[in-house]
Amino acid sequence: MRIHIATDHAGLDFSTRLQEHLRGAGHEVIDHGPVEYDALDDYPAFCIRAAQGVIADQTAGVEALGVVFGGSGNGEQIAANKVDGIRAALVWNLSTAELAREHNDANVISIGARQHSFEEVTSFIDQFIATPFSDEERHVRRIRQIADFEKDGSLLPDPRLGEAGSADGRA
Numbered sequence: 001m002r003i004h005i006a007t008d009h010a011g012l013d014f015s016t017r018l019q020e021h022l023r024g025a026g027h028e029v030i031d032h033g034p035v036e037y038d039a040l041d042d043y044p045a046f047c048i049r050a051a052q053g054v055i056a057d058q059t060a061g062v063e064a065l066g067v068v069f070g071g072s073g074n075g076e077q078i079a080a081n082k083v084d085g086i087r088a089a090l091v092w093n094l095s096t097a098e099l100a101r102e103h104n105d106a107n108v109i110s111i112g113a114r115q116h117s118f119e120e121v122t123s124f125i126d127q128f129i130a131t132p133f134s135d136e137e138r139h140v141r142r143i144r145q146i147a148d149f150e151k152d153g154s155l156l157p158d159p160r161l162g163e164a165g166s167a168d169g170r171a
Contacts, residue, residue: 001129002057004063006032006050008043010071011113013122021122027129044068044079051083054107058063058085066108067125072116077110087143092116097124101131103139 003022007015012034019029032050034041047068057064066088068076073090080088088108089100090116092115100106109128111121149155 001028001064003129004030004032004050004053004057004066005129006046006068006076006152007038007071007113008045008046009034009039009041010033011069012037014118017118018122018125022125024026025126031152040101043076046085047076049081051080051086051088051108055083055167057104058107064107065129065167067111067128068108069111069113069121070080071112073110073112073115077108080110087146091124091128094123094127098131100143102134103126103136103144104139105133105139 005015005019005022015031015033019031022029030050030053032053033046050066050068054064054066066079066080066086068088070076077088077090080086086108087104087106088110089096089104089106089109090112091097091100092112097109100109106128109125111124113121116124145156
């Protein structure tokens with residue numbers, strides 16, 4: 001599998017070690033992060049490029065996922081989620097890593113490098129990569145609803161507004 005990876009300065013040491021781990025597991029790694037430590041670097045472009053790489057590969061039929069991380073993982077997740085088609089999930093344990101794939105078909109994982117040991121991070125990422133999407137109808141339906149909102153702003157009718165949903169037909 002191809003893994004697109006990005007970080008900011010807070011995760012640069014993690015990134016180097018993680019790339020070695022992933023290559024050792026047989027994955028192709030594409031690094032979109034910084035090339036040297038700069039405490040004032042800006043993570044959004046790194047994470048957005050990694051997310052764009054995931055989408056480009058998936059669109060081309062290449063099996064690919066992404067890993068973004070920084071101090072908390074929050075900003076990195078937000079940046080990655082700005083790319084059309086990305087479902088980036090912030091994970092903090094094995095269960096959230098597994099559920100991100102199984103229920104949400106997440107294609108990017110975001111982790112706080114300052115929040116976990118290297119061993120924890122690699123276990124989350126390995127679990128994320130190993131877990132397939134369940135393809136259960138309820139999860140497919142919910143993912144489709146999110147995609148519909150992104151595309152045209154449509155939502156299911158608001159149950160508090162009765163049959164009509166809302167005055168303009170949108171909830």
